[in-house]
Amino acid sequence: MAAASQPPPGTAFPLSEALLQVVLEDRVSDRFVNELLWSHLGYLPQPEGTDWPAATTTPAYWREAFPTAPDFIRHRHPSIHLTRSIARSHKQLLKEQLGFAGYRLGELYPRRTRRATAVNWLLARLAERGEPLPLEGPLPPLRQPPADPSLGDDGVAVGN
Numbered sequence: 539m540a541a542a543s544q545p546p547p548g549t550a551f552p553l554s555e556a557l558l559q560v561v562l563e564d565r566v567s568d569r570f571v572n573e574l575l576w577s578h579l580g581y582l583p584q585p586e587g588t589d590w591p592a593a594t595t596t597p598a599y600w601r602e603a604f605p606t607a608p609d610f611i612r613h614r615h616p617s618i619h620l621t622r623s624i625a626r627s628h629k630q631l632l633k634e635q636l637g638f639a640g641y642r643l644g645e646l647y648p649r650r651t652r653r654a655t656a657v658n659w660l661l662a663r664l665a666e667r668g669e670p671l672p673l674e675g676p677l678p679p680l681r682q683p684p685a686d687p688s689l690g691d692d693g694v695a696v697g698n
Contacts, residue, residue: 550577553664554675555636558657562638564650564683568611568691571656575620578663581607599623610656612696617652620659628662635661635671647687649696 551557551574560566561574573583573590580595590607592600600619608616632638632654641650664671690696 550574551678552672552675553660554672556674557677558636558660558671560677560680561653561657562636564653564687565680566678567681568609568649570678571653572607572610574660575610575656576607578660579607611649611652612690614648614652614697617655621655624659624662625666628665629658631661631665632658645687647696649690650687 553574561571576583576590579600580593580597581590582593582595583590592605592607603619604616610616610620636657638654638657641647641654661671688695
């Protein structure tokens with residue numbers, strides 16, 4: 539696994555199997571997962587780091603449905619939109635490319651299933667663009683998976 543490193547300011551972390559694996563393992567924050575999605579959807583970070591408004595690079599559907607980047611991990615509604623935007627031919631990429639068989643019964647929490655959706659969407663985006671997924675790449679600082687995976691980074695329960 540690559541050491542923790544940062545891409546140049548203003549650029550998204552390059553996708554790699556190692557990065558997507560740590561997303562699935564809950565070793566990065568919910569905010570980091572959202573920022574990965576937002577950057578690939580064309581939302582632009584603001585200097586104060588709070589909102590990410592849609593830009594001309596954001597697909598029209600997302601720009602209209604979500605003028606400001608949505609929280610895909612905390613809220614079900616945007617996660618459903620993400621799932622529906624994955625082409626049928628790419629629905630199994632998580633399993634096919636990463637060997638991910640899903641979470642076990644005791645590991646099923648909305649936060650984790652939404653992380654799996656996020657990873658599958660990112661894989662589908664690469665597939666649609668004909669881009670390869672490297673094995674290794676830069677990783678952000680990693681954390682231990684949370685003791686209670688039902689809680690968001692802010693300690694508040696993430697529901698359905």
